[in-house]
Amino acid sequence: MGNPHILAIPYPAQGHVIPLMELSHRLVDHGFSITFVNTDFNHKRVKDAFGNKVEGEGSIHLVSIPDGMEPGEDRNHLGKLNDGITNVMPSEFRKLLKKINGFEDDKISCVIADVNMGWALDIAAEFQIPGSAFWPASAFLLALLLSTNNLIDDQVIDKDGTPINGEKMIELCPNTPAMHPKNFLWVSLGDFTTQKITFEFSKRNIKTIKNVEWLICNTSFDLESGALSFFPQILPIGPLSATNQLEPLTGSFWPEDETCLKWLDQQQPSSVIYVAFGSFTVFDPIQFQELALGLELSNRPFLWVVRADITQGTGCEQLYLKGFKTRVGSRGKMVGWAPQRAVLAHPSIACFISHCGWNSTVEGLSNGVPFLCWPYFADQFIDETYICEIWKIGLSLRGDEKEIITREEIKSKVEQLLKNDSFKERALKLKGLVMNTVKENGSSNKIFNDFIEWMKSDKS
Known part of the structure; x- marks a missing residue:
């Protein structure tokens, strides 16, 4: 048996691909090999941006699956993108897992999926592959999504996610940002249809990750003690950028002008x-x-x-x-x-x-x-x-x-x-x-090392 083989799948947007790529590089440092799954559209952008640097990343293997959108369609239209992800990507992901696991000596030992791709963890479970969820944004935003049902019960929002009183500031828990409900993630994306699709999309993903053993987040206790104390199931392993290792392959969609x-x-x-x-x-x-x-x-x-x-x-x-x-x-x-x-x-x-x-x-x-x-x-x-x-x-x-x-x-x-x-x-x-938190014996570093041990253990 070679190195443990991790499959990583980000939500197909730049702000999600980069931190999961950073996490993948950290895992390579600990002896893992990574299959990194972009959409076909973003895979081409990463390869075009990085050229021969992509081929040189021996332990990170870039693969892709369709996102369900036509070549000329606007991937910044999140309603359409989320629809495509929901309706097309799961069956394509299932095919990919089946293909990779057909090779006896290099089976996937764990799937790390962006919380916004929660369905990938359900499919991993069908193959009896352990899964963990990765959240690339603030723990506070994840806490807000985890509180969706409470917000509906408390009549802050209706069943479609629309604020009932958009002018009243709410504070989810102590030492966290007070928010206008009109700035909730799904509300701020534009038209009502996009809001409704994104709200349903988020609710489905949150339901999927409720029982996941590892819910890791690109943050630290020093940055977000309020949200992390309130939701102890969110495990901070970041900030990943504070490790200060500059890798040649960042997952950027555009060529970087050095x-x-x-x-x-x-x-x-x-x-x-x-x-x-x-x-x-x-x-x-x-x-x-x-x-x-x-x-x-x-x-x-x-x-x-x-x-x-x-x-x-x-x-x-x-x-x-x-x-x-x-x-x-x-x-x-x-x-x-x-x-x-x-x-x-x-x-x-x-x-x-x-x-x-x-x-x-x-x-x-x-x-x-x-x-x-x-x-x-x-x-x-x-x-x-x-x-x-x-x-x-x-x-x-x-x-x-x-x-x-x-x-x-x-x-x-x-x-x-x-x-x-x-x-x-x-x-x-x-x-x-934050530099101390990612160093040896720092709080994020300890959780990250425990995560590594879990992925290397026999989890069956």
């Missing part, structure tokens, strides 16, 4: 504003231009990640205001996608203007970087509250009466954040705590 690291080398320590909004955020042209002008007005060097699809309709090249690139000159560096963990670890970074996705949040705080928060949707409002009100390592950017975050607001908040040393001091203190 020229920005050389540019950062030429900047002063703690001088650069890093600006990145993840894989989903879309700006209208006016907001894009205000952001550009705000960065210009700041009079500081900035590194700005501008995805090709970050603006509605018009390509971003047409939206840079006349003379903008000339005026900012070498003070501004724009790239299509960045090696974010390496960027945030760079000594020249002063602060992070972020959409506050959980990966970006934990990558920033693992490097002691203060934040300016600009959430877009889903759990990003929760993470903003953590950053600004609970950990106090950042400030929120506020829209005007037209909900535009103006150039003046950007300039003013950058100055406020960087002229007040207490944000950086608290960020460095938090960094120290």
Whole structure:
């Protein structure tokens, strides 16, 4: 018998693939071999982004199955994506397991499935393969999903997930973000149909993982003591990014432009504003231009990640205001996608203007970087509250009466954040705590080692 063989299946979105890939690399360090299952669509993106680096990852074998959507359909439409996942992927996953387990000497010994792919654990059980669930976001968001039935019973939401009183803040448990129900994950995704599909999708997955032996989460006690004390079945093994091992294969969907690291080398320590909004955020042209002008007005060097699809309709090249690139000159560096963990670890970074996705949040705080928060949707409002009100390592950017975050607001908040040393001091203190938690004898490290032992044991 060779190394224990783990099959890992993330939900098909960038913020889910990257942390499960990080976990897979940690498992390889402990002698496991990994089969990593992307959708066909995302598999192609990862291979296109990483080229020959993909082939070199001997212990992580990338495979794929269809997601049930047509080639040209919008994978950012979460209602359609969740429908496809529910109706098509289970039978394809069953076929894949059958094929892999047909080889006597390399059977799957455990399936690690994203909580949002809970059905994969049911199928693993059909094959008598032990399963564990992985949650890539905050423990608080998972606690919220686990509390769905209580929220219905308490008449906070109706049976479709719609807030009954969307203006009243709720606090799920002590030391956690207070929330507007209108910012609940499923409500913030747009139209009612998408909300209803996503709410049902979440409820089915939560039901599946209720009895799972290991429910592991990319967080730590230092970050989320409130949610983790309230829901002790959520086991923190992170933040995975705090292990600070930069792997060649990150699972990114876009090629990473490493020229920005050389540019950062030429900047002063703690001088650069890093600006990145993840894989989903879309700006209208006016907001894009205000952001550009705000960065210009700041009079500081900035590194700005501008995805090709970050603006509605018009390509971003047409939206840079006349003379903008000339005026900012070498003070501004724009790239299509960045090696974010390496960027945030760079000594020249002063602060992070972020959409506050959980990966970006934990990558920033693992490097002691203060934040300016600009959430877009889903759990990003929760993470903003953590950053600004609970950990106090950042400030929120506020829209005007037209909900535009103006150039003046950007300039003013950058100055406020960087002229007040207490944000950086608290960020460095938090960094120290999370670095210790993943070290030998740290709380996350101990749980991770117990998880390793469980996967290596005879669980039959």
